[in-house]
Ligand SMILES: *[C@@H]1O[C@H](CO)[C@@H](O)[C@H](O)[C@H]1NC(C)=O
Ligand SMILES: *[C@@H]1O[C@H](CO)[C@@H](O)[C@H](O)[C@H]1NC(C)=O
């Protein structure tokens with residue numbers, strides 16, 4: 001089977017001056033954007049071992065014809081092959097620092113007894129140091145409140161990860177607390193939520209979420225201004241830059257579905273761009289590409305489609321192990 005190299009290339013070209021001040025008060029920065037005791041809220045709860053055993057075609061969101069909120073689980077319950085993730089990433093405006101966070105409901109490693117609720121967090125700092133951790137949560141809760149947004153929590157012994165995304169997906173925040181790390185990241189979209197086919201969300205039309213066979217994707221935040229505050233073992237870092245937020249899900253593990261993956265995010269003056277390219281490992285030479293450019297937050301162009309040839313590699317691909325979704329390299333210009 002072809003090796004699935006999941007790579008992440010982040011380009012940061014920057015001429016923005018961010019005016020928003022970082023939160024002064026650290027504990028306040030840890031608070032979610034909202035709390036929800038509202039009965040109209042929809043809550044999806046799962047514990048680490050929740051899944052359907054045996055061969056079982058579980059419901060999976062394959063089209064957006066129902067009123068499905070992108071931040072709610074796309075697969076519920078899980079079976080032993082279908083998994084999904086909530087992904088957040090960013091790179092500093094000078095290209096020296098970066099983060100990536102992946103929150104998973106994914107049975108991929110469950111055979112080893114770890115359960116299905118994996119979290120992968122990774123930071124690269126401007127002093128050359130790097131912090132990476134994989135945590136297995138006991139429970140995950142995703143709550144969506146009409147008119148407000150979605151709050152997700154992955155919790156385990158000694159750690160808690162949380163995210164908030166507003167209903168219009170214009171803002172997001174995620175936090176992490178453990179014995180070694182406190183992190184708080186705020187994202188303000190410079191773009192609009194889009195479907196893979198470049199239909200913009202909420203235009204009273206429904207785009208397609210299908211990418212390559214068995215693999216699905218939606219992009220709540222193609223590009224964003226990010227404000228990052230991290231404390232690792234009492235050493236503090238804070239920076240601003242460009243980033244984004246993705247939803248990805250699949251009926252089988254990534255290697256079964258994907259041959260490769262390329263990602264570019266760009267911010268240059270009023271322009272920002274998000275480019276994704278998914279190679280299928282089921283259909284030889286099949287590649288789905290999708291790019292959108294925004295100017296002052298509105299789409300100025302978008303191209304998406306499937307090719308069956310050998311798509312020109314316009315960006316250099318960086319391979320790093322078989323780990324799902326790493327910050328492989330940050331490129332600076
Ligand atoms: C899990 O569910 C997905 C989606 O319905 C399906 O495509 C896949 O075949 C199922 N896996 C198993 C092992 O039944
Ligand atoms: C979807 O949302 C629209 C607008 O809020 C509503 O009119 C429609 O009834 C909803 N459809 C379903 C199936 O819930």
Ligand SMILES: *[C@@H]1O[C@H](CO)[C@@H](O)[C@H](O)[C@H]1NC(C)=O
Nearest residue numbers: 027179180181182231233234
């Ligand atoms: C994280 O913040 C809490 C207070 O919110 C504090 O007690 C703890 O020492 C901090 N941990 C790190 C590693 O900074």
Ligand SMILES: *[C@@H]1O[C@H](CO)[C@@H](O)[C@H](O)[C@H]1NC(C)=O
Nearest residue numbers: 283284285286308309310311
């Ligand atoms: C895949 O691409 C290669 C190189 O362009 C070509 O030689 C091969 O015939 C293609 N295979 C299919 C199934 O299209």
Ligand SMILES: CC(=O)N[C@H]1CO[C@H](CO)[C@@H](O)[C@@H]1O
Nearest residue numbers: 108109111253255322323324
């Ligand atoms: C059981 C299973 O699907 N395991 C896979 C989980 O993902 C890793 C990394 O992509 C693969 O190496 C395993 O084969």
